[in-house]
Amino acid sequence: EAEVAQSPRYKITEKSQAVAFWCDPISGHATLYWYRQILGQGPELLVQFQDESVVDDSQLPKDRFSAERLKGVDSTLKIQPAELGDSAMYLCASSLSVGARVIGYTFGSGTRLTVV
Amino acid sequence: SQKIEQNSEALNIQEGKTATLTCNYTNYSPAYLQWYRQDPGRGPVFLLLIRENEKEKRKERLKVTFDTTLKQSLFHITASQPADSATYLCALEKGRRALTFGSGTRLQVQP
Numbered sequence: 001e002a003e004v005a006q007s008p009r010y011k012i013t014e015k016s017q018a019v020a021f022w023c024d025p026i027s028g029h030a031t032l033y034w035y036r037q038i039l040g041q042g043p044e045l046l047v048q049f050q051d052e053s054v055v056d057d058s059q060l061p062k063d064r065f066s067a068e069r070l071k072g073v074d075s076t077l078k079i080q081p082a083e084l085g086d087s088a089m090y091l092c093a094s095s096l097s098v099g100a101r102v103i104g105y106t107f108g109s110g111t112r113l114t115v116v
Numbered sequence: 117s118q119k120i121e122q123n124s125e126a127l128n129i130q131e132g133k134t135a136t137l138t139c140n141y142t143n144y145s146p147a148y149l150q151w152y153r154q155d156p157g158r159g160p161v162f163l164l165l166i167r168e169n170e171k172e173k174r175k176e177r178l179k180v181t182f183d184t185t186l187k188q189s190l191f192h193i194t195a196s197q198p199a200d201s202a203t204y205l206c207a208l209e210k211g212r213r214a215l216t217f218g219s220g221t222r223l224q225v226q227p
Contacts, residue, residue, distance in 0.1 A: 004159075031213055042120075042205055042217030043160065056214060091159050095213060102213050105150065107159035 002026040004108035006092050012114045018080035021111045025074070025094030029104070031055075034067055034077050035091040037110070043091055049075065082115045089113075118144045122206055122218035130226050135193040137221045139206030142187060144216075146208040149182055151191050154203045154220065163204075164191075196225045 005024040013019045025032050030051050035043035046065065048056040051072040060067065064083070069075040079086055089110045096104040121140045129135050139149070148167045152160035166173045166182045166189070173180050179192040193200050203222045207215040 033214060040219065042207075042219045043215075044217070045210065045214045048214050089157075089159075093159075097213060102148070102165075102209070105162055105165075105215075107152075107161070110157075110159045112157065 002106070004092055004094055004106050006090075006108035006111055008111055009109065010112045010114075012116060013082050015084055015115050016081040018078065019082050019113065020076055020078045021090050021092075021113075023075045023077070023092030023108060025092070026096075026104075026106055029094035029096050029106075030072070031095045031097065032069055032075050033093045033095070034075070035093065035107075037089040037091055039088075046077070079113075082113075084115050087113055087115045118142070118208070118210075118216055120206060120208060120216060120218040122204075122221045124219060124221070126222040126224055128224045128226060129196055131197060133196055135196050135200070135223055135225070137191040137204050137206075137223065139189040139191070139218055140187060141208055144187075144208060145184070148209050149180075149189050150207045150215065151178075151180055151189075152205040152207060152217075154205055160205055193223075196223075198225045198227050201225050 032049045034046045037043040047060045047067045049069045067077045091110045093107045119142045150165045151163045154160045164180045166180050177194045181190045201224050203220040205220045206218040210216045
C-alpha cells in the first residue's frame with residue numbers, strides 16, 4: 001500500500017537552531033499538507049500546496065517557518081530559529097481529488113520535534 | 117469561528133461491547149466529515165468518510181452517522197476488541213480540501 005514518507009522520524013534541536021523536515025507524498029497526489037499536532041490536541045493545518053503552489057498558509061508563522069514544494073512532488077518544512085513552543089509532531093499528508101471530491105487522504109508517520 | 121468538540125474524557129468499555137464516540141460541530145456546514153484512528157506516536161489513519169447527503173456509512177465493524185441538522189456525527193465500533201484501543205479523531209473539510217480536526221477521544225477496550 002502506498003505511503004506518505006517523512007523524515008526524520010525524531011529530531012531534537014536546541015532553541016535558536018534551524019531544523020528541516022522532509023515529506024514525499026503518494027505518487028499522483030497533487031495536494032500536500034503540513035499539519036502540526038501538539039500533544040493531546042488534534043492536528044492543525046500549517047500550509048497546503050496544490051502542485052507547487054501554496055493554497056493556504058494563513059496559519060504558518062512566517063517569521064520563522066517556511067515551506068516549499070519546488071517541483072510539485074516532495075516538500076520541505078523549515079523552522080529557523082526554533083523555539084521551545086515548537087515542540088510537537090509535524091505531520092505531512094497528501095490527497096487525491098477528482099473535481100471537488102476528495103477520494104484519498106493519507107498521513108505520514110510524522111516527525112516528532114523536541115526543542116531543548 | 118468553527119469549533120469541533122469531541123469528548124476529551126477517555127472512554128473505557130469491556131471487550132465485545134459497542135463503543136460510541138461523538139463529534140459535535142458549530143458554525144460550519146461541511147461537505148464531508150472523516151474519522152481517523154491515531155495510535156501513540158503515529159500519524160492518523162483514515163477510517164471512514166461520510167458526505168453531507170449521506171446519513172450512515174458502514175465498514176466492517178465500524179458505523180458512522182452524520183446529522184447535519186444536529187451538527188453531529190456518531191462513530192460506532194461494534195464487538196470491540198482490545199486492539200481497537202486508540203485515539204479517534206473527527207475531522208471536517210475546512211475548505212480547499214484541508215481538514216479541521218477535533219482533539220480526539222481516547223478509547224480503551226478492556227479484555
